[in-house]
Amino acid sequence: MIFHDVVTLYTFKAIEYVIALSFLALFIPFWRYALSDRPATQPAMQAVARRAVDLVEWFNIARDVAFHPGHAWARVDRPGLVTVGMDDFAQKLVGPIARLDLPPVGAEVGQGEAAWAVQVDGKAVSMVSPVDGLVAAVNPRVVETPDLANRDPYGEGWLFKVHAPRFAANVKGLLSGRLATRWVEDATDQLRLRMAPQLGLVLQDGGMPVDGIAQAIDPERWDTIAREFFLS
């Protein structure tokens, strides 16, 4: 075999090996891409994991939002415009949401005042606004599919946007960072005290809480429990 043939043969083989190895290298990311869902359609746990979130006890808290003690959150989109939603604690407390009664565009909302209601199992529970201002937009997707607020409470499940000229003052009444962590820990402790033994695995033994913790605690008066946590 002359030198030329050897080079030709090896070139041939090299190309085939390059193709085979490229396939293997590309197939894995392609497989992962094709078989995964866009974050919006993933379960809440994975969806929020893509955002900067911390897991405090059983609940996720997003790092880029400020929380109202009534379990609503506010995120500054740009100066004067704030996005509002309900937190992971709230959605886990009430469970699968059947309907959201959101304020119309132009409505006035006040910090700590009832601004919207979640309907679960035929009962409506009000929740309070984290900021003062006028409603600038309502999330049409969450109105159509309220369980977005369950699946991705800090992302696609946002509720409405508010023109909030007094945000600088409002923010003093909101919690973020370590304060927010402590607050969620305290809220979880309060929840533990209310839990009955029949809740089983979701108790303080490291299991995840069920969807609709309030209903699991008291199927009859769960809305009262929710109102206590939501300060409404």
Add this chain to the structure above:
Amino acid sequence: MRNGASAVLARPWVTEKVLLGLGPREYVKSLLTPGNLVVGLILAVGIPVIIYRFAFGLGAATNLTQQAPWGIWIGFDMLCGVALAAGGFTLASAVYILGLEEYHPVVRPAVLTAFLGYVFAVLGLLCDLGRPWNLPIPMFHSFGTTSVMFEVGWCVFLYTTVLALEFAPQAFEWLNWKRARHFLVKLTLGLTVVAVMLSTLHQSSLGALFLLAPNKLHPLWYSAFIPIYFFISAIAAGVSMVIVESALSHRAFQSRLDHHVNLDQLTTGLARAAAIVLFAYFFLKLQGLADGGHWALLATGWGAWYLFEMIGFILVPSLLFAHGARTRRVTLVRWTAAWTVLGIVVNRLNVSVIAMNWNAAQHYVPSWMEVVTSITLVTMGVQMFRWVVNRMPVLRELPDYRDAH
């Protein structure tokens, strides 16, 4: 008296089962739609053409020659029909062997599509055979066991029978033949295993037929891997066909649907499968290209056409399927599926007709009668599908039979 009584009894049965509960006059009236008019025109031209072909022979009706003995009846009706019917064994094995029960609602239409695909592929083949009445000789009398064609013939024959048996429970439900249906339902798993075996054999062997023509087929399409290409691309074609067929069925047969089925979710699931299969198929084709070493030919006109097929009909649909499934854009997935079906048709025609005899002085172009015959056979297949779906429990299950399968 007895005859008279049975005639009276038979009338409601025919009315209910065949005439969709209408009287004969209303039924005929209900057929007078613009769509049916087009079908009627096609059949009015097509059936006499088919009769002409059998009366006067291949020479009179086709442009086939000794140099180009296979035309669109093989390239389109047979190769495409069989490839696009691969959804039958793909979906049946996914549900009955791999246990992906959520795809159960699309198995029945997939099996029906497959069955009709094979039946009309065989009809296309009968048109193509010079002396079809001699077919029993190689099939049953004089075995050519060394011939790929012999294997293909037997596999298609057996698999069409298997498909008929797989489809039969639906017909038995329609006829209310409970015991026969019960017996066949018990055979489902066995039939599915046989279906996978036979499909693997003949889908690849249809490609292997072209290994016999290394000097006739353009080097970019000729490859030792053709059998593997045919098999893998048939899976992508079958899955795409199921997506297209289910989307069209859901539009056309609203009243026949099981509205509990989340078709969008099934469609994105199928799109993921198609994306993965096409991705692997693309790299296998690339490997075949490297193996052939005909890189220089890519710079020619044939090369451009080859690259168009590779990128436009394999790589791009693969990426679109993945993107559509990931973002749950069902419309994108459906259009991609239709494009992929077209791509498989182009591929089979490339291998069997377009790039065949590429360097010959005269190139085969089908006669108008060949084209009309193909259109007629496809139309008949679609009509048969409509007829069955409108009567038998294909798109939904009858409440009486909603037991375990």
